[in-house]
Amino acid sequence: MDHVHAPPVPAPTFTVRNLTIAYSGNPAIKNVSLDLYPRSVTAFIGPSGCGKSTFLRALNRMNDLIPGVTTQGRILLEGEDIYAPGVDVVNLRKRVGMVFQRPNPFPMSIFDNVAYGPRIHGVTDRDRLSAIVERSLTAAALWDEVKDRLHKSALDLSGGQQQRLCIARLLAVDSEVLLMDEPASALDPISTGKIEDLIDELKNRYTILIVTHNMQQAGRVSDRTAFFLSGELIEYGLTAEVFESPRDRRTEDYITGRFG
Amino acid sequence: MTRISFHQDLEQLQQNLLHMGSLVEDAIYNAVDSLRRQDLALAEQVLRADDQIDRLESELETECMRLFALQQPLARDLRIIGTVLKTITDLERMGDEAANIAEITLRVGDQPLIKPLIDIPRMAELVKAMVRKGLDAFVRRDVELAAEVRRSDNAVDAIYAALNDELVEMTMRFQSMREAKQAFLLLMAARHLERIGDHATNLAERVVYMVTGHVVSHQPPSALEAAGQGAAETGDSRE
Numbered sequence: 001m002d003h004v005h006a007p008p009v010p011a012p013t014f015t016v017r018n019l020t021i022a023y024s025g026n027p028a029i030k031n032v033s034l035d036l037y038p039r040s041v042t043a044f045i046g047p048s049g050c051g052k053s054t055f056l057r058a059l060n061r062m063n064d065l066i067p068g069v070t071t072q073g074r075i076l077l078e079g080e081d082i083y084a085p086g087v088d089v090v091n092l093r094k095r096v097g098m099v100f101q102r103p104n105p106f107p108m109s110i111f112d113n114v115a116y117g118p119r120i121h122g123v124t125d126r127d128r129l130s131a132i133v134e135r136s137l138t139a140a141a142l143w144d145e146v147k148d149r150l151h152k153s154a155l156d157l158s159g160g161q162q163q164r165l166c167i168a169r170l171l172a173v174d175s176e177v178l179l180m181d182e183p184a185s186a187l188d189p190i191s192t193g194k195i196e197d198l199i200d201e202l203k204n205r206y207t208i209l210i211v212t213h214n215m216q217q218a219g220r221v222s223d224r225t226a227f228f229l230s231g232e233l234i235e236y237g238l239t240a241e242v243f244e245s246p247r248d249r250r251t252e253d254y255i256t257g258r259f260g
Numbered sequence: 261m262t263r264i265s266f267h268q269d270l271e272q273l274q275q276n277l278l279h280m281g282s283l284v285e286d287a288i289y290n291a292v293d294s295l296r297r298q299d300l301a302l303a304e305q306v307l308r309a310d311d312q313i314d315r316l317e318s319e320l321e322t323e324c325m326r327l328f329a330l331q332q333p334l335a336r337d338l339r340i341i342g343t344v345l346k347t348i349t350d351l352e353r354m355g356d357e358a359a360n361i362a363e364i365t366l367r368v369g370d371q372p373l374i375k376p377l378i379d380i381p382r383m384a385e386l387v388k389a390m391v392r393k394g395l396d397a398f399v400r401r402d403v404e405l406a407a408e409v410r411r412s413d414n415a416v417d418a419i420y421a422a423l424n425d426e427l428v429e430m431t432m433r434f435q436s437m438r439e440a441k442q443a444f445l446l447l448m449a450a451r452h453l454e455r456i457g458d459h460a461t462n463l464a465e466r467v468v469y470m471v472t473g474h475v476v477s478h479q480p481p482s483a484l485e486a487a488g489q490g491a492a493e494t495g496d497s498r499e
Contacts, residue, residue, distance in 0.1 A: 258262070
């Protein structure tokens with residue numbers, strides 16, 4: 001595996017070493033090692049079933065919820081092994097939040113959706129909650145659109161607004177890492193553009209990891225790209241280099257549509 | 261294999277580039293031949309061919325932009341289209357230089373030549389071969405052949421420098437304005453050929469980029485060799 005030729009890079013957010021994940025004995029991720037960097041966007045690309053979503057879900061132990069999954073190797077979040085005994089998984093998922101393909105707002109008001117996490121983590125003061133909600137919705141570029149209807153149902157929002165609400169929910173609990181599994185695949189181009197602008201804005205403060213089937217989207221939003229195939233990490237590098245001059249023939253064939 | 265019609269369009273784009281390139285090769289040969297044989301009709305033909313070269317450049321540019329817009333090409337495809345887009349400019353300029361030589365044929369007309377033309381046809385052979393090899397390198401994705409084109413340019417420059425000295429010296433000795441003017445025109449023709457060599461070098465450098473992804477323009481020849489080496493080492497022919 002070639003290493004990224006970037007200007008001096010900060011300490012990685014995630015250090016993944018020899019990660020192998022199997023579903024009932026069938027490997028979905030095979031011996032993958034890579035570093036993921038803060039304050040940048042890393043895109044994961046590859047054909048369906050290549051393991052990229054499995055990889056993403058390993059980073060906040062969402063795979064634990066699936067029966068029969070075995071995880072080998074090491075994943076360090078800022079140097080700490082997230083699979084070590086005694087790790088508080090709830091706290092891990094607070095630090096490493098996830099946005100899904102289909103927005104999944106809770107069937108409650110916009111305000112309560114955003115306040116949900118802080119409340120669970122013990123914030124009860126009304127003014128403090130209001131401040132968190134406003135700050136999170138503003139950071140998710142949704143405040144201006146919903147500030148006059150905070151107590152209306154979140155389910156009445158458009159798909160793109162719902163997706164930004166889900167991002168606001170993560171920001172409300174001070175997530176450090178945002179995992180996004182095809183966050184715009186169910187959205188129209190305008191809503192997609194808003195999500196991409198938001199990703200661009202948020203990457204100044206967060207580590208963003210995004211799975212996408214849309215090559216152009218990966219090109220637009222990410223700093224680095226990792227290409228997976230059949231559970232293996234084939235190529236990982238600066239997006240501009242991977243999309244202009246990939247090193248591996250399989251990457252080339254995939255992104256130019258000559259695959260198979 | 262997907263995107264079949266896109267890859268057919270891409271193939272056609274490259275065929276059209278080669279067609280444009282062959283017109284340019286003919287233009288270079290005919291322009292110098294018209295000068296050597298003082299064939300005014302042939303010079304007129306070169307001027308007409310230049311219009312066709314210009315038209316092809318526009319068509320190819322439009323096609324490149326269409327493919328960028330509709331197909332959002334990546335990797336090899338991106339480099340191919342980017343290379344075609346840059347290369348058509350060089351080919352069009354070569355066509356212009358050939359047309360400039362044809363204009364010189366017309367200006368010299370039927371007045372006796374001040375010297376038998378030897379160096380100019382030799383330069384023309386060299387630069388025409390550079391264009392040919394550059395296009396072959398494009399077709400065969402051949403970095404080594406592209407490097408050869410770049411080396412050939414040194415020979416062209418050497419002949420130009422020698423011819424330059426000779427013609428300047430002749431100009432000083434001439435008693436008649438007519439002969440001095442002709443020496444100057446011949447010097448201009450050599451200069452146009454020297455420029456064609458430069459454009460052919462650009463073409464070869466684009467081929468290196470297309471094959472390897474390394475930009476070698478405005479870099480010493482060693483960079484081009486190194487890019488070729490890199491491609492050879494990784495066994496990456498990217499045909």
